[in-house]
Amino acid sequence: MNLIIIDYGVGNIKSIQFAFKRLGIEAKLSKEINEIVQADKIIFPGVGEASFAMQMLQTNNLDQLIPNLKQPILGICLGMQLMCQSSEEGNTKGLGIFHTEVKQFSSGLKVPQIGWNTIYNLNSKLFSNISDQAYMYSVHSFYAENNKEAIANTNYGHVYASALQKDNFYGVQFHPEKSGAVGAQLLKNFIEL
């Protein structure tokens, strides 16, 4: 298994690398296009601010590469948000993979949403052996609007897409690498896709 975590200078990638190590899988960090295209599976992480992260993708020409990848790729947190059409955070144009938009949580809610929330309407092999209403850990101020590409929903003030899928592209808003045994199961499922 040649697993690559895209390392474009954004986010806590060590935690993701450690999570795979606990599953017995060595994940390699890279931002080199020729390495990424040859990977069997790819993780697209991200923590921080959307417009800055997008700039970092552009600097490394990854904004052109990612939408054309053919192997399974999993966006996590901001990675997933960048795979959408656009984000209200920093008025950022996304990679346009998922046909939904990223909006800010309304002011009546405590923002960021920090903590464990349930996922439901699970509809993908990514959730094999994960039960409906399982808890996943999330930290975010922006969310992807629900659409027909949603493979999981979560409710915080209203329903949003907590996971998305289109063809070989997968995205999760929560952090599987920080979500205990359930999160580890999801990463295992991704490897076994």
Place this chain on the structure above:
Amino acid sequence: MLSKRIIPCLDIKNGRTVKGVNFVDLRDAGDPVELAKAYAQLGADELVFLDIAATLENRKTIQDLVLKIAEHINIPFTVGGGISSTADVDDLLHCGADKVAINSSAVKRPNLINELSKKFGKQCIVVAIDAKEINGDWLVHLAGGTIPTSINLFDWAKEIEERGAGEILFTSMNHDGTKSGFANEALSKLSEIVNIPIIASGGAGTISHFSDAFLKGKVDAALAASVFHFGTINIPTLKKELIKNQIPIRL
């Protein structure tokens, strides 16, 4: 539904846990990684590591420890103690910490909050406040609660939210160590005036204290140390009881 969080806090000195621990059979209860693993297994939602002897020479020790925790623990964790610059935070996040907690350094130089929030995002910046109620006024204290200031708790809470804090960890010095319950009145006022999550700290003695913190104090998370370390409260039992009181909790 977003669940309320239960957070054990581990005091660290020279890379070892300091308070005695006897809630579970560990080969080495002074090893923070062993202890953290045990808490994660029991259903802790998050962990806080407080470096109580934070000194310059100690920075490398805490970084090595953070790296080890990140390698072995699959739940989120916060590191606090002695953090006063963006470089400190950069090092800890690079070693795998999910969040950092700052306290005195933010009071001394409030702009640190803005700098950290801008560079790393508000989601990883916890601002801890130690305060004491004196003649009806809640006053912020520095250096582990030893130095009083004239800063009002609620004004400071609003200011740190505006400056970009992602969470507030509030310790009431009137309640800390008393095992007589959390400072629910002050907590519920905090929860009303700011729009970021509040973590209650100080005063946990019984299961109903946690229940009160969530229902009366309206907090998002409750932190405790000795009741967990000494086995007075067992986390799975605590969580089951909270669910009985209709509090959203992850089992």
